[in-house]
Amino acid sequence: MRTGVCHWLAAVATVATGSLLTSCATVEPALTDRQPPLVNAVGRYAQGEAVFNSRDSGHCVLCHQLANSRAPFQGNIGPALDGIGNRLDAAQLRFRIVDSRRLNPASLMPAYFNTNNLQQVATEFQGKTVLSAMEIEDLVAFLAAQQTPEA
Amino acid sequence: MLLSTLWRLGLSGLFSLASCTAGAAPVSGYAFQSADTQALQDDPFMNPGMLWVDAGKALFNTKAGAANKACSDCHQTLEGTADKFPRLNPRTGALVNLTTQIQLCQLDQQQATPVAYESQAALALTSYVGHASFGRKWQPVTDPALATYLQRGAAYFSRRKGQLDLACGDCHVRSVGKLLRGDMISEGHSNGYPIYRLEWQSAGSLHRRLRSCDIGVRAEPRALGSQAYIEVELYLRQRAAGLSNETPAVRR
Incomplete structure (x- = not known):
């Protein structure tokens, strides 16, 4: 039971830290919170939306909710992403997509541009990232545009 | 639609709470199914898994092999x-x-060619023998000779793997009650196998399900009937101690 409470407190602490990192606009983000572009190209909103929704691509709606996405049955394992463009700039979004565990090692979010320190990877995916550099630029463009007036 | 959403929200709250309590009683995957799916499991005349149980009964009583012996x-x-x-x-x-x-x-007693893992005959025989213990409560694994295998199974469960770098427990311990698209994540208990899975339109083994999960995180799956998966199966039995045998369970 005591362990249970500890787990619960740890979960609350994780959530609290996560929301501080993502929603406290007055805190100057650390340098390590930003990732420069992985490719010299401008991200495209429509392609980024496809990356967000498609089962064969990023499939972000598996775990995240976004009112602007028309995908049915959105998951709720990760936080809702409405207004994410108000809270994070492109470099911060890119950093989290590339490998969010650099911010929070306990995060459940997979790294979408990493091939290091993985175990038992299926043969067809060995040495490959989940998303390409261009897909990440497209996704960043889509997410950076998710801005709500009240936020 | 509204009712289903309310039901999900209620269940989500319930299991978010439950999953935070160490040593809490395990919750069967049954509790995470829709009322329709639960009804399908509960009625032995409607439960499609009973077709495999019945086929298994016939096979169990049929003489086979060079020894011309039946299991019975x-x-x-x-x-x-x-x-x-x-x-x-x-x-x-x-x-x-x-x-x-x-x-x-x-192989040894009937001197016959063994059924292939996941074949209809293997599923039928396993379902029949499994169903014969229907309703019995699973006990903790106590044989000290199994300790090493149990540890290896637990390690497989908790080790992150695949291109998506996720462990079994990342979903089935840490995210219980949350939604992956439309599917609510269960505690991942194994107390109803072989199960009839609506997505498969067939009975299937625990090892088939383990392969689906491994493939889902883009990990190289282990073979059906492999030592690695039997070790996981042993750990899952330990983890589900206290639940009742539901073979053949019905899942979405």
Whole structure:
């Protein structure tokens, strides 16, 4: 039971830290919170939306909710992403997509541009990232545009 | 639609709470199914998994192999048999589950060609023997000779793997009650196998399900009937101690 409470407190602490990192606009983000572009190209909103929704691509709606996405049955394992463009700039979004565990090692979010320190990877995916550099630029463009007036 | 959403929200709250409490009683995957799916499991005349149980009964009583023996020539009482697996085969000392034990019996006792893992015959025989222990409560694994295998199974469960770098427990411990698209994540208990899975339109083994999960995180799956998966099966049995045998369970 005591362990249970500890787990619960740890979960609350994780959530609290996560929301501080993502929603406290007055805190100057650390340098390590930003990732420069992985490719010299401008991200495209429509392609980024496809990356967000498609089962064969990023499939972000598996775990995240976004009112602007028309995908049915959105998951709720990760936080809702409405207004994410108000809270994070492109470099911060890119950093989290590339490998969010650099911010929070306990995060459940997979790294979408990493091939290091993985175990038992299926043969067809060995040495490959989940998303390409261009897909990440497209996704960043889509997410950076998710801005709500009240936020 | 509204009712279903409300039901999900209620269940989500309930299990978010439950999953935070260490040592809490395990919750069967049954509780995470829709009322329709639960009704399908509960009625033995509607439960599609019973087709495999019935086919298994016929196979169990049919003489086969060079020895011309039926399973029933040696095994008269089956209640409680499925509870004992995975275990070490008393003669070879190898870790076996119910299905690989059936294969050994066919080879040694019937002198027949063993059924292939996941074949209709293997699923039928395993379902029949499993169902004979229906309703019996799973007990913790206590045999000290199994400790090493149990630890290896637990390590497989908790180790992150695949291109998506996720462990079994990332979903089935840490995210219980949350939604992956439309599917609510269960605690991942194994107390109803072989199950009839609506997505498969068939009965299927625990090892088939483990392969689906591994493939889902883009990990190289282990073979059906492999030692690695039987070790996971042993750990899952320990983890589900206190739940009742639901074979054949019905899942979405």
